[in-house]
Amino acid sequence: MAENKKIWLSSPHMSDEGYEMQYVQEAFDTNWVAPLGPNVNEFEKELAAKVGSKHAAAMTSGTGAIHLALKAAGVGEGDIVFCPTLTFSATANPIIYQNATPVFIDSDYETWNMDPKALEAAFEKYGDKVKAVLVVHLYGLSADMDKIMGICSSYNVTVIEDAAESLGAYYKGKHTGTFGEFGVFSFNGNKIITTSGGGMLVSNDEVKIKKVRFWSTQSRDAARHYQHSELGFNYRMSNIVAGIGRGQLKVLEQRVAKKKYIFEFYMKELGDLEGVDFMPINDWNEPNYWLSVMTLKGNVSPTEVMEALEEENIESRPVWKPMHMQPFFAEYDYVGSDVSEQLFANGVCLPSDTKMTDEDLERICSIIKGLWSK
Numbered sequence: 001m002a003e004n005k006k007i008w009l010s011s012p013h014m015s016d017e018g019y020e021m022q023y024v025q026e027a028f029d030t031n032w033v034a035p036l037g038p039n040v041n042e043f044e045k046e047l048a049a050k051v052g053s054k055h056a057a058a059m060t061s062g063t064g065a066i067h068l069a070l071k072a073a074g075v076g077e078g079d080i081v082f083c084p085t086l087t088f089s090a091t092a093n094p095i096i097y098q099n100a101t102p103v104f105i106d107s108d109y110e111t112w113n114m115d116p117k118a119l120e121a122a123f124e125k126y127g128d129k130v131k132a133v134l135v136v137h138l139y140g141l142s143a144d145m146d147k148i149m150g151i152c153s154s155y156n157v158t159v160i161e162d163a164a165e166s167l168g169a170y171y172k173g174k175h176t177g178t179f180g181e182f183g184v185f186s187f188n189g190n191k192i193i194t195t196s197g198g199g200m201l202v203s204n205d206e207v208k209i210k211k212v213r214f215w216s217t218q219s220r221d222a223a224r225h226y227q228h229s230e231l232g233f234n235y236r237m238s239n240i241v242a243g244i245g246r247g248q249l250k251v252l253e254q255r256v257a258k259k260k261y262i263f264e265f266y267m268k269e270l271g272d273l274e275g276v277d278f279m280p281i282n283d284w285n286e287p288n289y290w291l292s293v294m295t296l297k298g299n300v301s302p303t304e305v306m307e308a309l310e311e312e313n314i315e316s317r318p319v320w321k322p323m324h325m326q327p328f329f330a331e332y333d334y335v336g337s338d339v340s341e342q343l344f345a346n347g348v349c350l351p352s353d354t355k356m357t358d359e360d361l362e363r364i365c366s367i368i369k370g371l372w373s374k
């Protein structure tokens with residue numbers, strides 16, 4: 001019966017209670033379909049409170065939020081921005097939108113995130129040309145923020161955290177995305193909670209958040225007629241979308257608990273297979289386990305695992321292909337060794353959908369284990 005049931009990597013999971021529909025219904029009932037409106041204001045407040053930041057601006061995407069964070073940090077033509085090489089391209093693209101120059105930094109094996117030693121080396125090379133450092137918390141694992149913040153503050157550079165994958169993840173008890181001057185979250189369809197699409201910029205700097213809201217609504221000056229003294233963007237979240245977000249925020253902890261359960265299930269079932277390892281969980285790290293990632297260094301390759309799962313209608317995918325290996329970013333400098341390349345070569349993101357049952361997980365594990373007994 002459930003033989004060939006489709007299993008997704010990570011798909012939208014609305015609350016059983018129907019919270020999202022209640023907020024969306026309210027918006028329809030009051031005709032706050034657009035623009036902005038109470039759900040947007042409340043979603044900003046609720047998300048800021050959840051992560052422990054003072055202010056938030058709701059955007060149409062995480063990418064848009066990164067873009068305006070860079071702009072608010074004063075990044076422009078001729079500036080260098082350090083960015084981890086092991087990430088999704090949406091981290092790096094906004095650096096180009098601002099006509100700045102990315103320099104890609106390697107990961108370390110302890111965190112899979114920005115390697116503080118490579119960061120230090122990059123500062124020695126580029127010194128005061130550096131305007132900002134983008135830090136990513138990949139797959140919901142936090143970067144080593146004490147070390148990174150220490151280095152960045154000694155160079156007096158703005159830190160922007162791309163926490164698109166790490167809502168619900170903490171570093172030493174403090175929420176990821178609240179260490180730097182700006183933090184960015186994403187509510188894209190496969191993230192730990194989703195609004196169908198959307199993002200949020202958080203900061204303790206009220207003036208800068210207000211400025212971002214201004215830019216993201218076409219930079220309309222306070223005048224009766226349409227007057228613009230600055231370049232504008234159309235990046236503001238809608239009131240309907242924010243309603244979904246308010247409902248989803250109520251089940252964030254449930255989602256993190258399930259993601260952790262999935263990760264531990266895989267560790268227990270697959271951890272003893274020859275050559276298998278899992279993403280690093282440090283004692284200072286409380287991840288959200290957005291995706292369960294395994295590495296393979298034996299007779300079975302990541303491609304074999306992905307193909308075996310695909311044959312059974314189960315979605316999995318490789319680890320992000322590093323930015324310095326991307327044709328589009330090939331011309332930019334890269335500082336580090338081969339850690340990100342190794343993680344890309346050996347990693348597999350296992351199905352991490354929170355709607356999976358134990359039966360689904362057992363099915364996945366038995367397909368994978370089968371590759372070792374051939």
Ligand SMILES: *Cc1c(COP(=O)(O)O)cnc(C)c1O
Binds near residue numbers: 061064091188
């Ligand atoms: C998803 C993601 C983004 C982009 O978020 P969108 O809301 O899809 O624009 C940025 N960075 C990382 C690391 C992501 O995973």
